[in-house]
Amino acid sequence: MSRFWSDHLVDLTPYVAGEQPKNVTDLLKLNTNEHPYGPSPKALEAIKLAANDNLRLYPDNESIRLRAAIAQLHGLDSKQVFVGNGSDEVLAHIFNGLFRRSGRALLMPDITYSFYRTYCTLYQVPVQLAPLADDFSIRVSDYTQSHGAEPAGIIFSNPNAPTGMAMPLADIRAIAAANPDIPVVVDEAYVDFGAESAIALLKEHDNIVVVHTLSKSRSLAGLRIGFAVADPQIIQGLNRVKDSFNSYPLDSVAQAAAVASIEDTAYFEQMCRAVIDARTQLTAQLIGLGFQVLPSMANFVFARHPEYDAAALAQALREQNILLRHFKQPRIDQFLRITVGTPEDCERLCNSLVKIIKKTH
Incomplete structure (x- = not known):
């Protein structure tokens, strides 16, 4: 603690990101939900084309092409x-711009993305937690x-x-309908791997x-690109x-890559299907x-x-250079969050688990 800190830093508990080890050979990294396959080849080509003398210029502060591609x-x-510098920045602006309302509390699940509570502390938004059901589902009636x-x-x-x-979607529709005068924010970081997107409800509910x-799903974690869609107001x-914070959140290279990735529908669908298939197989192996x-x-x-x-x-797997995410919450x-890797990654994980289980019996 420094005497130069602003007052609110004393009570701020920063979000802890998944570990990013350096210089570890033969590492199987299944702890940060990164895509097991690379970005669209068209996105990589767009990056090469964007890396030119024009980098001396500021990027498009309105991200016109990218916003048009997302809209289409x-x-x-x-x-x-x-659009913003990763969905975390987009969420930060949402907390700052939509949830600071005369000390009223933000309603959220007790078990969810832990960054939400960090933002609540940072922007001085009180928290009201709704416990998940015993099966870890969100109870719609709580909202x-x-x-x-x-x-x-x-x-x-x-x-x-x-x-x-x-x-x-029926549950999200019910929540939005029951709360017409407050924003209902649906964070869909993982929606492309099999869930239904609430974007379909925007025409019905302006909140x-x-x-x-x-x-x-676009495998562009290294470029930091996120977006929100909502009513124009x-x-x-x-x-x-x-x-009022940063007029140029997305650089020119990121914008070019994002547009190319969004337009490459065939590659996107193929890679999402590969992850879904691997998830099905991994689930069956773990149950076994x-x-x-x-x-x-x-x-x-x-x-x-x-x-x-x-x-x-988690520690036994770490000793075999396999990283998973364990939460002490x-x-x-007693749960482990395991990123779905390639079929070969999943096979290596399960083989290691077999050895650990046999060793401890």
Whole structure:
């Protein structure tokens, strides 16, 4: 702690990202939900073309081509699209621009993306937690019934993180309809791996905000590209925040790669199918080893073994250069979040688990 810090830093607990080891040979990294396959070849070509003398110029601060590509993909108007430096920055602007409402609390699940609580502390937004059901699903009634004092807004991930479980559109529609005067933010970082997108509900409900990232299904985590889609008036508010913070959040190379990736529909669908198929196989393999695996619609699975401590399993795998994500949070401290890799990656993981289980018996 430094005497030069601003007052609010004392109470701020930063988000802890997944470990990114350096210089480890033969490392199998299944801890940060990165795509097992590379970006679209067309995106890589766009990066090469964008890396030219024009980098001396500032990028398009309105990201016109990128916003148009996103709008066309989802049947929207460009005025409904907001882009940022990864979905985390987009979420930060949402917290700052939509949830700071005279001390009213933000309603969210007790188990979800942990960055939400960090943003609440950073932007001084009180939190109201709705516990997940015993099966780790989101109870719709917690968001449709009277909350006493009206919350500042509602946010949840769909599929949820770190469980991977998804809600049907009917449930999201019910939540939005029950809360017409507050923003309902649906964080869809993993939606392309089998869930339904709430973007389809924007025409019905002007309070829905949907957040996407190109880090997961588009395999562009290294470029940091995210976006939100919503009613144009909500987007206007987010642009006010953005232009009061950083008018140039996306560089020229990132914008070019993002447009090319979005336009390469065939590659995108092929790679999503590969991950979904590998997830199905990995789930079956883990169940065969005695694990309980929650039903996932993401590019990861959330699993626990009734006979083995999750932290001990994670450490044993680490000793074999395999990284998974273990959370010490109550209710989920016996689960492991496992990124879906290639079929060969999944086979290596399961073979290692077999050896660990045999060794401990």
